[in-house]
Amino acid sequence: MVSAIVIGIVIGALGRLVLPSRPSRQVVERLRLGGADPDRRGRARGCRAQQGQGAPPTGRRVREACRSTRGRRARSHRRSDPTRSSESDRWIDRKVFAAAAQQGIYGLQIGEEYGGAAEKDYRYRMVVCEEIARVHALSFGLTVALQDDLVLHYLLDLTNDAQKRRWLPGFACGETIGALAMTEPGTGSDLRGIRTSARPDGEDWILNGQKTFISSGMMADLVIVAARTDPDAGSRGFSLLVVERDMPGFTRGRKLDKIGLPAQDTAELYFEDVRVPADNVVGLPGTGLQQLMSHLPRERLGVTATAIATSRAIFDLTRDYCFDRRAFGKPIGDFQHIRFELAEMATEIDVAEAYVDRSVRAYSAGELTPVDAAKGKWFVSELQKRVVDRCLQLHGGYGYMKEYPVGRHTSTQGSRRSTAAPPRS
Numbered sequence: 001m002v003s004a005i006v007i008g009i010v011i012g013a014l015g016r017l018v019l020p021s022r023p024s025r026q027v028v029e030r031l032r033l034g035g036a037d038p039d040r041r042g043r044a045r046g047c048r049a050q051q052g053q054g055a056p057p058t059g060r061r062v063r064e065a066c067r068s069t070r071g072r073r074a075r076s077h078r079r080s081d082p083t084r085s086s087e088s089d090r091w092i093d094r095k096v097f098a099a100a101a102q103q104g105i106y107g108l109q110i111g112e113e114y115g116g117a118a119e120k121d122y123r124y125r126m127v128v129c130e131e132i133a134r135v136h137a138l139s140f141g142l143t144v145a146l147q148d149d150l151v152l153h154y155l156l157d158l159t160n161d162a163q164k165r166r167w168l169p170g171f172a173c174g175e176t177i178g179a180l181a182m183t184e185p186g187t188g189s190d191l192r193g194i195r196t197s198a199r200p201d202g203e204d205w206i207l208n209g210q211k212t213f214i215s216s217g218m219m220a221d222l223v224i225v226a227a228r229t230d231p232d233a234g235s236r237g238f239s240l241l242v243v244e245r246d247m248p249g250f251t252r253g254r255k256l257d258k259i260g261l262p263a264q265d266t267a268e269l270y271f272e273d274v275r276v277p278a279d280n281v282v283g284l285p286g287t288g289l290q291q292l293m294s295h296l297p298r299e300r301l302g303v304t305a306t307a308i309a310t311s312r313a314i315f316d317l318t319r320d321y322c323f324d325r326r327a328f329g330k331p332i333g334d335f336q337h338i339r340f341e342l343a344e345m346a347t348e349i350d351v352a353e354a355y356v357d358r359s360v361r362a363y364s365a366g367e368l369t370p371v372d373a374a375k376g377k378w379f380v381s382e383l384q385k386r387v388v389d390r391c392l393q394l395h396g397g398y399g400y401m402k403e404y405p406v407g408r409h410t411s412t413q414g415s416r417r418s419t420a421a422p423p424r425s
């Protein structure tokens with residue numbers, strides 16, 4: 001570990017020599033997350049504590065935990081993806097999530113009483129995003145984001161104590177995977193067009209309908225389903241129902257064949273007379289659409305966080321590549337045009353990062369608005385596309401080889417913009 005840190009410092013110093021100097025981009029330092037928080041000292045950490053890992057999280061500890069979970073950051077631009085086997089198998093081994101939970105980098109905000117780290121400060125999520133981006137674990141990163149920024153965010157906000165006791169410990173141990181099902185074949189952006197419906201039957205609801213494009217739909221143990229529960233109540237006629245793995249009438253269709261993120265499963269789901277107990281409704285019945293709207297800032301910030309972390313990671317490996325690759329007797333990074341390309345990208349990423357940092361702080365303070373979150377999501381997703389495209393060109397022919405992470409990013413980069421947080425109005 002010591003040698004890895006030393007190598008990291010050396011690489012960082014070289015990076016500052018070859019480009020105009022810039023401050024360290026480590027979010028730990030950037031967001032002042034480095035020191036141990038005295039308030040957290042000695043607190044037990046449920047699932048992690050049971051497994052002898054109850055030390056308090058600091059930015060550095062979370063970062064190191066990411067590295068030991070995903071493998072140390074590989075320095076070579078060729079060897080930097082430890083999830084290649086997942087991508088080629090088109091599946092993520094569920095054990096990875098249990099390992100991530102044990103290390104305390106998954107389900108960060110789950111309360112200690114349910115076995116989580118009770119860490120609501122979004123800067124810790126940023127550390128995890130950056131570390132996952134560095135190893136180009138694209139499908140794993142998106143699945144973790146889906147849990148932390150989407151599914152868990154709903155469950156933590158909307159569930160009562162009994163529901164929390166039922167569902168959260170499984171997430172805290174990385175044994176439960178969730179999904180959020182809004183989109184249907186006939187409607188995506190305009191969720192008022194949802195046709196999946198649930199009618200009351202005694203204490204239960206009877207759910208019928210179909211969903212599509214559902215991330216982790218094949219793997220999910222529980223699915224939060226947006227359904228119309230009162231056809232006469234307009235936008236106040238939707239509710240969120242939790243469907244669990246073995247409920248009769250719940251079936252999964254095919255795993256959809258996407259242009260990117262092959263290991264991250266995306267599925268069709270079917271509900272035929274599924275009996276959902278009243279205890280599985282999250283939030284008040286009739287408020288489903290409002291809940292989907294009110295959770296937009298976090299979902300959008302999640303997309304932004306992944307996009308900025310990915311932009312930085314792709315830029316860093318491309319800068320290294322430019323000073324490794326030689327042409328006409330010198331590193332291509334010595335050519336003025338390539339230095340301009342690198343300097344422009346470094347500037348754009350630094351500027352965007354300042355906006356993201358502000359958003360992260362605003363979110364942690366409960367002040368991030370849906371509009372400001374949307375600005376970040378749009379701008380940083382577009383930046384990511386530009387960075388990936390320019391970095392691909394700087395790799396020459398090698399950029400088109402799947403062996404090189406930059407090539408794999410081209411089929412993935414647009415996806416998060418279209419996958420999460422549709423307009424909903």
Ligand SMILES: Cc1cc2nc3c(=O)[nH]c(=O)nc-3n(C[C@H](O)[C@H](O)[C@H](O)COP(=O)(O)OP(=O)(O)OC[C@H]3O[C@@H](n4cnc5c(N)ncnc54)[C@H](O)[C@@H]3O)c2cc1C
Nearest residue numbers: 180181182183187188189190213214215266418419420422
């Ligand atoms: C990889 C992947 C994962 C996904 N994961 C999930 C998931 O986990 N859960 C889930 O519920 N959904 C998921 N989705 C679905 C995603 O949320 C929808 O695809 C998205 O909301 C868009 O809906 P749509 O595909 O029906 O497009 P449409 O709504 O048909 O839109 C088509 C085009 O019209 C544009 N458009 C729509 N309305 C307007 C308007 N008012 N003004 C201007 N332009 C407009 C859209 O921007 C888009 O360009 C996922 C999608 C993908 C690709």
